[in-house]
Amino acid sequence: MLVHYILTAILVVFLETRPGRAECPRGYKASSSGQRDPSTKSESQRILENFLNERDEATIRSTWNTAKKNGNIGPKTFLRYFELKPEAQKMFPAFAEVDHMKLPTNEDFLAQAQNCVSGLNSYVEHLGKNPKNCPFIAKAKGKYHHEDLKLLGVTLMGVLEEELGKGFTDETKEAWKKGLRAMNEAVTKRPNPSRR
Known part of the structure; x- marks a missing residue:
């Protein structure tokens, strides 16, 4: 179960950090104002924060x-x-x-x-x-x-x-x-x- 969880997290991170995608510390996505919005964390960050x-x-x-x-x-x-x-x-x-x-x-x-x-x-x-x-x-x-x-x-x-x-x-x-x-x-x- 843990291995499945880890592999899922890694896959999600890989998919979200492919070249051409902007990265932001801790996975927060920028709002339209350009500020980090904790409510819009990426799926990978929600998984990894539990890890x-x-x-x-x-x-x-x-x-x-x-x-x-x-x-x-x-x-x-x-x-x-x-x-x-x-x-x-x-x-x-x-x-x-x-x-x-x-x-x-x-x-x-x-x-x-x-x-x-x-x-x-x-x-x-x-x-x-x-x-x-x-x-x-x-x-x-x-x-x-x-x-x-x-x-x-x-x-x-x-x-x-x-x-x-x-x-x-x-x-x-x-x-x-x-x-x-x-x-x-x-x-x-x-x-x-x-x-x-």
Whole structure:
């Protein structure tokens, strides 16, 4: 059901943001006076606001402003991810053969973890804006499989909860789940439809 909801939302957004259509922040349509009119939100915005709303975005930003200063989050997330899916380490040639126990002190591993934190930072900065303008989304689009991103997201959530403690409330968890789901949908590798 959730997948159907997400796919419907993405389809509606795609149809409403085709080239040649004017885009407006948060999907408000301009009235004849040129002012934003909240009562004329596009269908895509009504769907997406139930998915990731302004409050969720603010919660994610607030949490991230604290989390990004914690140098453990990136490395710890990847160490856990590699424990859960050891073959994923092979995707990183610079430390593909490094023993798991030596990763926390490996410069290439730490640089990659920091690079991923920077990508997540870019994503958080662009929440609520056109995803086409987010450098992280543009670079990552179509490169990752849904299940890999889902596992990485669950791993990140666990690390955030550990590292932030009581600051990672139930409301915060729900906002992050929505945000990571939206990111997953934006960058997941899609099969090429066959041409008939």
